[in-house]
Amino acid sequence: AGEPPKEGIWGVQGLLNPALGSDVDVFAASYFNDNVLDVAKALLTYEADGEAGRCTDEDLVLELYNMLVRPESDFELEWHRDDVPRSATAEEEAAKLGVALDGESETNGSHVKTAKRYWNMQWNLPLYPDDSLVVVPGSHLRVRTSDERAASPLEPNMPGQLVVHLEPGDVVFYDNNILHRGVYSADKERMSLHGSVGHAGGGRFRATNVLQHGIGKWVDQCDFSSLAKGPGGEKISQRAEDMRARLVKLGRESGDVGYSLTG
Structure with missing residues (x-):
């Protein structure tokens, strides 16, 4: 399994x-x-498509489930989007975000969006x-503003930022592509469940983001039959099982997906 990093884990x-x-x-x-x-x-329902855009159980894909914990020493993550590199141009960023460019905003000089679909x-x-x-x-x-692009990766007071309590x-x-960062204190106990679920329409776009974490090595061995116990358990x-099967299918169809971010 290897040794944990000297600075601990988060x-x-x-x-x-x-x-x-x-x-x-559990x-x-x-x-x-x-x-x-x-x-x-x-949240995954695309209202612009009416009933056809409604997300149902048949669209859901199993993704990631992790536990975020207290680090052994204070630790910060840089400002980032999970699937968009800092080096991306406005056009590249818009394509990754799935938003359209309308031109320049009068308030901050950034491009703005007209529509977005979530996968x-x-x-x-x-x-x-x-x-x-x-x-x-x-x-x-939207794509980043000029201030956001110029900001330090660890900028403590990004314009408009919100600390989520x-x-x-x-x-x-x-x-996952909202502009965000993590600020972790070794003095505060932390155990936070961190999950993600996908839409089958995301295809290879989501495959890269999910399968790079190694879930493909064991997802075909999962057995969720214990969930059948209790009221409504058979449906759950x-x-x-259907969500697991869709992820397996996604992996087989996508092949070598590489990594969302490099470096």
Whole structure:
């Protein structure tokens, strides 16, 4: 398994990995929970297409489920979008974000969007109070402003930034390409479930973002039959299996997907 980095870790991947044994059942029950996936489906619905754009269980794809934890020393992530490199031009950024360029904004000189379709949604659910996530609201709908492009990677006061304060049991859903960073304190306990779910229409675009994390090595071994216990369990268990099967199919069709970001 290798040695952990000398500065410690700030997250654990693969909470649905069958190598975890019966512990997987607990994490699977939270990942495939109606209260989580119903919100995800609503956010993945593309209203511009009317009924045809409505996201249903048949569209959902299993993605990632991790645990974000307290680091052994203070640690910060740079401002970033998960699937867009800092070096991207406005045109490249718009293409990655799935937004159209309307020209120059009178207020900040940035290009703005006209439409966007979401192919995935991710969420944080903390078990302890958590204020590690910092975002720029609305930045997933546009390319970066000139100020954002010029800012230091660790800029502590990005214009318009919001520190997301969460209490245990709160959930925040967000686009992984929103402009965001993490600020982690070694003095604050942290255990936050961090999940993502995809839409089958995302194809290779999502395959790159998901399969680069190694889930393809074990997802075909997952068994979610334990979810069938209890009221409505058969439906939840079948949905979980179908979501798993769609990810396996996505991996087979996509081949070598490479990495979203390099360097």
